[in-house]
Amino acid sequence: MAERYTLHEDPRSGNCFKIALTAALLGLPLERRQYDIMAGETRTEEFLARVNSNGRIPVLQIDCEDGSTRFLPESNAACWYLADGSALIPDDRFERADMLRWMFFEQYSHEPNVATLRFWLRFVGKDKLSDHQRAQLMPKHLAGEEALRVMNGHLATRDWFVGNSITLADIALYPYTSAAAEGGFDLSSCDAIRAWIERVEASKGAIAFD
Template sequence: MSDAVILHEYAPSGNCYKIRLTAALLGIPIERRNYDILKGETRTPDFLANVNANGRIPVLQVGNRFLPESNAACHWLAAGSVLIPSDRFGQADMLRWMFWEQYNHEPNVATLRFWLASIGERALTEMQRSQIAGKRAAGEAALTLMADELNRRDWLVGDAPSLADICLFPYTHVAGEGGFDLARWPSIGRWIARMEALPGHVPMSD
């Protein structure tokens, strides 16, 4: 890899941690640049013009090219590695969990954590507060779907850890900060322990 790889991130974000975890498990060095999203540092004209027009982190910079979307960044890092299944169905099934994460899991499990643990319930808007119950139910449904799968198998795809596990790990393992009681889903607890035991694993706080 000749190009420098730079992660533009907000370190407490689970979406950024996905990328650090993928890089750590594969032993790929990355440089990190931090932006405080609570201070609007990803909505500045400079950020919008030069890093991501969508005003969001993470963005993975590879040389002079910029790759937004956490799961796409993980895919770039893991291309050709053991973290992506080698067969056609396995690759698509891994992506299935990653698309599901962005549509069914993150907007509920991660958003409630951000609202309750980062912004704080009393500072939420009326609109946000009115969505808590719906996001709670949808987040519980997402965790239940994962738990049912993890009752039948050790890893979400095939018989080895893949990007599907890595991309679902960050927000799942801190779901308690969003008010989800993980003790309800023991198979998720066992999967979290397996993830934390992987050689090269780094915690979210690193």
């Protein structure tokens, strides 16, 4: 019996979606178990005891061939696990590290700005934000625009973030970039990003984030 994979996710989360996209591009079966994070469904006793004691998703559950079960949090680490040994991770040593460079950029400079503003504006609602959150709207908007500017500049002369084909760097950066308008970001002047989004979505096996 082969290893089996279950994604514990909220389908509104781009971090969760990355893992589903990785599995789709690899043609791997993936069971998707859905939770509503805003209703506290990842804070139940059972979830905390069994899946993730931090109450965070995504978590990739791996049911191994030997009957054991493992849980892997952190979206980009789960993508790596699924893709290890596949063409989604470059063979070349520099390209492999350069792919990780863009995945760390995503979690440090992109997600806390582009994804957080989408979450606050689309799902929480601007009138329900705390004063502390409201004070962060403009700094996060500027930092998110800077991340998008860096991406657009990089993609101006290339089809993919690293090498000549889609890798985990593209997968990590795709969901929240494609949904950036929901966080108040305007991609109309980012021609290179828009063309890249189309390339990602046209990849064999790809599923779209919405």
